Amino acid sequence: QVQLVESGGGLVQAGGSLRLSCAASGSIFSINVMAWYRQAPGNQRDLVASITSGGSTNYVASVKGRFTISRDNAKNTVYLQMNTLKPEDTAVYYCNLRAVGREYWGQGTQVTVSS
Numbered sequence: 001q002v003q004l005v006e007s008g009g010g011l012v013q014a015g016g017s018l019r020l021s022c023a024a025s026g027s028i029f030s031i032n033v034m035a036w037y038r039q040a041p042g043n044q045r046d047l048v049a050s051i052t053s054g055g056s057t058n059y060v061a062s063v064k065g066r067f068t069i070s071r072d073n074a075k076n077t078v079y080l081q082m083n084t085l086k087p088e089d090t091a092v093y094y095c096n097l098r099a100v101g102r103e104y105w106g107q108g109t110q111v112t113v114s115s
Helices: none
Strands: 003-007 010-013 018-025 031-039 046-052 057-059 067-072 077-082 091-099 102-105 109-114
Touching: 003 091, 018 031, 018 091, 018 109, 031 067, 031 077, 046 067, 046 077, 057 067, 077 091
Parallel strands: 010 109
Antiparallel strands: 003 018, 018 077, 031 046, 031 091, 046 057, 067 077, 091 102, 091 109
16 A cells, blocks of 8 residues: 655756656555655666655765755655756655565656757
8 A cells, every 4th residue: 555656857958957756655554764766777776865754864975965855754755855866866766665674666767868
């Protein structure tokens, strides 16, 4: 019954900005970490950013200073603000939620950055 719904992807020019959102619904208990991953064709799915229920954040080096992850615990929603986008940021972005003993994934949203 748990579902993660992602939105906000699209096509932008290099240097532009985009904000992704992911809303969780269903019976979820004690969410520990929410995160964003991305996967380009032929590549593995890699962690981009994560945030704990207490607000601690982590970022992959290539996006640090450009991307910001945030969450609204009351709404079970996580956001990813992406600024100064580069063509190498092009990928399908996936929302991830980790609760006690369980893990859930969103459907993925395409982000394309043109040069």
